[in-house]
Amino acid sequence: MNPEHSPGPGSSTTPGADWTTTPITADLLRGALELERTEHGILPHRLPARARAQCADGQLAMAEAQPSGVRLVFRTRATAVELDALRTKMAYQGAPPRPDGVYDLLVDGRLAGQAHVTGGNVLMVDMTTGSAETRPGPVGTVRFTGLPDRVKDVEIWLPYNEITQLVALRTDTPVEAVPDQGRRVWLHHGSSISHGSDAASPSTTWPALAASLGGTELINLGLGGSALLDPFTARALRDTPADVISVKIGINLVNTDLMRLRAFSPAVHGFLDTIREGHPTVPLLVVSPLLCPIHEDTPGPSAPDFSSLSTTGKLQFLAAGDPAERASGKLTLNVVRDELARIVKQRAVDDPNLHYLDGRELYGEADSAELPLPDRLHPDAATHRRVGERFAALAFGTGGPFATGPA
Known part of the structure; x- marks a missing residue:
């Protein structure tokens, strides 16, 4: 063609x-x-x-x-x-x-x-x-x-x-129009990586690839720079019909330096509470950030590194925070992951359909060594494919929270 x-x-x-x-x-x-x-x-x-x-x-x-x-x-x-x-x-x-x-x-x-x-x-x-x-x-x-x-x-x-x-x-x-073919609807929310940056094309962003492998209809609320636990986004998730839901939380809160740990934990609870108002028993997967070396232990904000334009011709980013500021409640990716895991574990006692996935299972240290983030924040096309394939296996595969067959 x-x-x-x-x-x-x-x-x-x-x-x-x-x-x-x-x-x-x-x-x-x-x-x-x-x-x-x-x-x-x-x-x-x-x-x-x-x-x-x-x-x-x-x-x-x-x-x-x-x-x-x-x-x-x-x-x-x-x-x-x-x-x-x-x-x-x-x-x-x-x-x-x-x-x-x-x-x-x-x-x-x-x-x-x-x-x-x-x-x-x-x-x-x-x-x-x-x-x-x-x-x-x-x-x-x-x-x-x-x-x-x-x-x-x-x-x-x-x-x-x-x-x-x-x-x-x-x-x-x-x-x-194509008649409804009865496929499950997967509703996903995340940051610019979920949005697609820098995938090769729209059907090869990691959520699109994972949806295809999982046999689902994708509604992608990946919002570049805007996965910030906004209540109106939670209400949009609440009010959208879906069979399975995932929310990828963390990187934008760090790289915008939007809130401290004291605000983060209640905001996560409130976000999940709102989703559960509309989807009380739907499988809900909380995904923590992929590995991002500049922000693992260094708070935000992220800042453009203009010096890289003259040396590489490409814009890159750096972490502008100070690691010592963690003591005052500033967020890093490791802080976010620990708190998300704790919150999900606490809530899952009364919500057996709530699950947690450490984002480093999708892209971790070995992947970073092989496929480093070109601008230090966003993955390339090959990494989108890897993340999509891994998410499909971990979420939609046998024993995963979105699997349709017996565990």
Whole structure:
């Protein structure tokens, strides 16, 4: 199958094609909690409007509108598909350009093509001042051709790192919604690593890979820089139907230096209490942070290391806290892991469906030696695959908290 990039929206160039335009509606989209109609089309959100209204943080607004895990799903005989979209791409002042977001096209569950959309807006961020400016751009089109001429299920996974407004869907034969196939829904919340940074593509983030291996429908509330035990996020988890739930807690609380141990422990209890209001007996897995050497015993905040730009051409991060500040309650990853393990053990006495997974079982010291974090915070594509495979084995495999068969 051949991915192509169109010169502009609505300008189908496939010879002899009799195109059908299909409205983009909720029955064709999976992984979003809410759809907003904009002047251009449909903007998928991963937090509902009530949650968004309770926090004015620009980082959260950007993260929840980047459609990690969101995909168009339909059944068709079409051999060609076009999608018009308006992206908003991140850029950092003084840093190298970020890679374009990737669209993954799957046919009957198998990756069959990749492409990216051109044009779009650019959100330029100055990390030294915190200011941001949006530079507008045009709608673009992504096109896939050469699909097999048979009835098939098609999925288009949207880029995890670009805010994406869906403008129009065109195919050379009609499409229909795919009926519910009875797969379990896995609802996951985490930080930028769960969000996808820096995976190769949207269907190869570690949660997407684990969901595929576990045979589940993924709703990914991984929110880059924003896994901060916010009550509105807990309520979104509470109110979203799910068969299994996982929450990955810790790294953002350390690298934002948001709270001390005294606030952290009650906040974890409150977060879990809220989830349990809507899901009293659903298997719930608390996952502590992956290994991150700079913050294992050094508190946050994380800070950009601009010196690495001149030596490596890549932005890296460093831990700006002082290890001595642990005595005053500052959080490190080891402090977080110990407290999460204690809290889960305490609560599991009355909640047998609550479980704990040490994140170093997904990525630990041996992995760090083999596959170090390129920017000292985020894993590369190979590490996403490793983490996804390990999570699938530990959570969905025999004896795991999300296993469907006998332990």
